[in-house]
Each structure stands twice: as C-alpha cells, then as structure tokens.
Amino acid sequence: MKNLLVIGIGAGDPDYLTLQAVKAIGRTDAFLVIGKGEEKQDLVRLRQEMLAEHGRPGHRVVEVSDPERDRTSPAYTESVEDWRSRRADLFEDFLRDDLGPDETGALLVWGDPSLYDSTIASVEDVLARGRVPFEYAVIPGISSVSALAARHRIGLNRVGRPVTVTTGRRLAEGLPELPEDVAVMLDARTAFAGVAEADQAEVDIYWGAYVGTEDELLLSGRLAEVGPKILELRAEARERKGWIMDTYLLRPGRRVLSRTPDA
Amino acid sequence: MKNLLVIGIGAGDPDYLTLQAVKAIGRTDAFLVIGKGEEKQDLVRLRQEMLAEHGRPGHRVVEVSDPERDRTSPAYTESVEDWRSRRADLFEDFLRDDLGPDETGALLVWGDPSLYDSTIASVEDVLARGRVPFEYAVIPGISSVSALAARHRIGLNRVGRPVTVTTGRRLAEGLPELPEDVAVMLDARTAFAGVAEADQAEVDIYWGAYVGTEDELLLSGRLAEVGPKILELRAEARERKGWIMDTYLLRPGRRVLSRTPDA
Numbered sequence: 001m002k003n004l005l006v007i008g009i010g011a012g013d014p015d016y017l018t019l020q021a022v023k024a025i026g027r028t029d030a031f032l033v034i035g036k037g038e039e040k041q042d043l044v045r046l047r048q049e050m051l052a053e054h055g056r057p058g059h060r061v062v063e064v065s066d067p068e069r070d071r072t073s074p075a076y077t078e079s080v081e082d083w084r085s086r087r088a089d090l091f092e093d094f095l096r097d098d099l100g101p102d103e104t105g106a107l108l109v110w111g112d113p114s115l116y117d118s119t120i121a122s123v124e125d126v127l128a129r130g131r132v133p134f135e136y137a138v139i140p141g142i143s144s145v146s147a148l149a150a151r152h153r154i155g156l157n158r159v160g161r162p163v164t165v166t167t168g169r170r171l172a173e174g175l176p177e178l179p180e181d182v183a184v185m186l187d188a189r190t191a192f193a194g195v196a197e198a199d200q201a202e203v204d205i206y207w208g209a210y211v212g213t214e215d216e217l218l219l220s221g222r223l224a225e226v227g228p229k230i231l232e233l234r235a236e237a238r239e240r241k242g243w244i245m246d247t248y249l250l251r252p253g254r255r256v257l258s259r260t261p262d263a
Numbered sequence: 264m265k266n267l268l269v270i271g272i273g274a275g276d277p278d279y280l281t282l283q284a285v286k287a288i289g290r291t292d293a294f295l296v297i298g299k300g301e302e303k304q305d306l307v308r309l310r311q312e313m314l315a316e317h318g319r320p321g322h323r324v325v326e327v328s329d330p331e332r333d334r335t336s337p338a339y340t341e342s343v344e345d346w347r348s349r350r351a352d353l354f355e356d357f358l359r360d361d362l363g364p365d366e367t368g369a370l371l372v373w374g375d376p377s378l379y380d381s382t383i384a385s386v387e388d389v390l391a392r393g394r395v396p397f398e399y400a401v402i403p404g405i406s407s408v409s410a411l412a413a414r415h416r417i418g419l420n421r422v423g424r425p426v427t428v429t430t431g432r433r434l435a436e437g438l439p440e441l442p443e444d445v446a447v448m449l450d451a452r453t454a455f456a457g458v459a460e461a462d463q464a465e466v467d468i469y470w471g472a473y474v475g476t477e478d479e480l481l482l483s484g485r486l487a488e489v490g491p492k493i494l495e496l497r498a499e500a501r502e503r504k505g506w507i508m509d510t511y512l513l514r515p516g517r518r519v520l521s522r523t524p525d526a
Contacts, residue, residue, distance in 0.1 A: 008413070015283035018405060020276065080422050114412030114419045115426075121418065140405050140413035142281060149377030150271070150403035155384065156377045159343045162433055163378075166425035 002099050002134040004091075005106040006120060008113045008141020013212030014050055016142040022054045024139050028106040030060040032094045034087075040243050042213070047108060062098045064090050084118045088125035095132045112143035115165065116185050144211055144247045145183045151218055152206045156183055156249060163249075171250075178203060180257065182250045190231060192223065192250060200224035202253040209237055209246035223250070265362045265397040267354075268369040269383060271376045271404020276475030277313050279405040285317045287402050291369040293323040295357045297350075303506050305476070310371060325361045327353050347381045351388035358395045375406035378428065379448050407474055407510045408446045414481055415469045419446055419512060426512075434513075441466060443520065445513045453497065455513060456490060463487035465516040472500055472509035486513070
C-alpha cells in the first residue's frame, strides 16, 4: 500500500520540528512541494534546509505549481473549496505517478496541519474519490499561534477562560464588538485596527511576524498605543521582504468584556 | 544571570518533543519536577525517559510536591490563583537554592505551556517579586488539542470559521446551546453529555484519551450515537488506570449552527 504523511513542520524555526516529524521526513521517499510563487523564497530555503538535514539519502522532491486561487471573491468558502479540489488533483497525480508501490510520500505543512490549512481536506477528497488506494497519517506541528504565545511568554487563555482562534476576515465581521480573547491568523487586512476606538485603551495586543525566524518581529501593549506602531512596522517589513506572515492575540480588559453579550 | 526554561514537552508521545525542546533539555543543569501524587505514574515514567534520553550527563532533578488545590471550590479562579502563588514559592525556592550563578533550570510542561497551564503565570509572579534575578524563555509544545486533531486526521476549524478552545466547566455553563466548533480541555465531568438531546444527532464529536501514548483511545461520530460509548469507555479506562486525560472537539452541524445567536 502507498503511504502518505501530512507533516506539520512548525511555524518557522527549523527547531520547531518534532522528533516525530524528523523521523517521518527521514522515512519519506518522495516529497510533494507546492510552489507558491516567487515571494516566499525564505520559506522555500528553510524547507530545503530541513530536507537536506533530515531527509534520507536519495529522497525525491516533486515540485508543482499551486493552483490559482481567487482571494478577492466574496464567495470565500466556495473559492477555497474549488481551489482545494484542484489541489486534490495534484495530490492524486503525485500518489499515482510519483510513488511506487509501498513507497511513502509526504506533504509538508507550515505550522500545524489542524489550523487553517486545507491539506487534510484535500487528502480526504482524494481518499473519497477512491481511484488511488493509500493510507495516510497526520503529524502535528507547532502552530504560529503557539509560537507567538511562547515568544511573548504568555498563555493564550486566561485562567478558566476560553480563547477563540479565528481569521482576520471573521474578526472584521464581528467588530467593533470584541468577544473574549481572540488569536487571529490569516489577517491580510489588519482587522485589529477595527476594534472600537473607545475600547482600544482596554485591549492588549500581542503581535508577531515571521515568528521563530531570524526576521521575527514582536510587539505588545495596549492596542491604542502599539496598534499604530504595528501598522507601520508591518507595512515596512512587508515592503522590505515582499511578503509577511503575522499573527496576534487580542485580549480585552475587564471593561470591554463586561460590555460583550456573553461575558 | 540564572536562566529558566519553560519547556513544552508535548501531549504524551515522547516524539512530540521538538528539536528546540530536546536542545533545551540538553543544556539544562537542573529540572524542577513537581509531583502530582501517585495516580499518574505513567507520565512520571515518560518524563524520566525523556530526561534519560535527552538530558546532559550530570543533570540534576529536584522533586517537590504540588501544593494542594481545592478543585471543589465554586470560586474557581481564586482557588487557582492562590494555588498559583504557592507554586510560585516553589519556583522561587528552586531558582534561589538549587541553581548556581549562570546555571540553567527548567520546568517541564505537558502539552503546550500556552494552553491551560499556569506555569508561565507563576514564573511571572516570581519575576514580579524581584527577589531572585533571572531570565527566562518559553518553548512551545504540541498541545493535546493539536495531537487530538492529528490522530483524528481533522482540522480544528472549518474553512474560514473560528474554533474556540475552552474548558469543560465553561462549556457546561454555556450548554445546551452550542456555539461554533469547540475544543474542550480539562473536562472532568464530561460536559459534552449536556448538549441538548435534540441537537445530539447534529453534532459530531472527536474524542481522545491518553492521546499519543500506548493507551490512546479514539472515538468519533455523531454525538447521539457515540456519546454513550465514550462515557462507558472513559469510565472503564479511568477505573483501569486510576486517572484519565482526555480532550475532544465538538462540531455542530448546519442545523444547530443556524439556531445559535452569532451563526
């Protein structure tokens, strides 16, 4: 039986790799690597270094281009699902054409495959089609949210309280009201700036970009105070590097929480 | 300067250790290990094996007893904070008495120190007291929620949707209404059974106990169907091993979501 591994490789620092991931990389015959265009050459280089260090001698790397995705579409879920299905085509091709019988293939996922990543869903699509029989396993990784918290030396939740992980898009839809603590991923449009102005003095933000890499940026403090600095630093870094990957935690203070419906 | 490391050691499988954690363990002079009574000897053994494998020759292990904690108190937050402060006393003693100048000490945390763990807060307490100067860093780990998702081969969130991580206590307070997807930790009282009976046929549960260990139990399906099986399996396992550590994801279907206020 062909075997597929979905390997979480952590949020940036090569040392975020778990021993389980290292072993999985070491027993992989062929890696499917999906190019995402020119802008993230740093990540490509990091991944190559991981494979050079932990891959077994003679491993193969199959490179393909990412299907185009319409990020401007208002029908966000549908456009993601269409893109996911085209990605499943790539996975199916890889399993059928690039893996010998009883060989092991791997898909590498930055961060943790269980948070805002569609790899598992696409693999399930391939499985459901049933045209190529294979087994697969998922190896968890250090998510950018977990890395962010560690670098800021904070808990994601407060004692006995919940934390919600969401996207910038979703957060923007719910603002200016802020629920309990929120960790935000995939926020291309700096939704935190939409927190009601009156509340910004009562909300703490813990922000990080390129967390765990040599380009790491960290800022934290009252949103009213550091929010503008983050916007500036973020724009600057994005300009300089050509891309940015950032995440943050918003932690409303007592006064804001007492105004929200389910506090 | 004395140096303290708060090291996330993952959710059970010794291979969940990251390379960063392995290196941190390898440069630690003294580990503070807090005993939690007789019941979790499996975890004690797992931790000992990690130190034997990754600790540097001559490392020291300082064992102390966990401060008692009143888990039955209705003033949950206060009782946690009191316990946290007594824990801070232990950390302070360790830093002052058991670490030489320029030595590195470590606190090992199961899972990820950023999720439902008070170690960082207690370390901050010690720092704020200012009686023992030290530097500290946090090393993220694979949380039980992340491990659960990997073993079930699922995402914690659905496309573009949020996921909330919370406690059994909090979930119980909010039931029978169920918000969006919820990952539940620290649920000694199987709060999932409190989901409204009419909804149980529309909610999926992904449950796991001792995830990542040789005793791992996994069950998933419609809550109406597998809920009773989980209760049975859980009681049996708890009886057999003397303790249980479990976590689960509740994923409401379309019909339940459409009834909740912010869907």
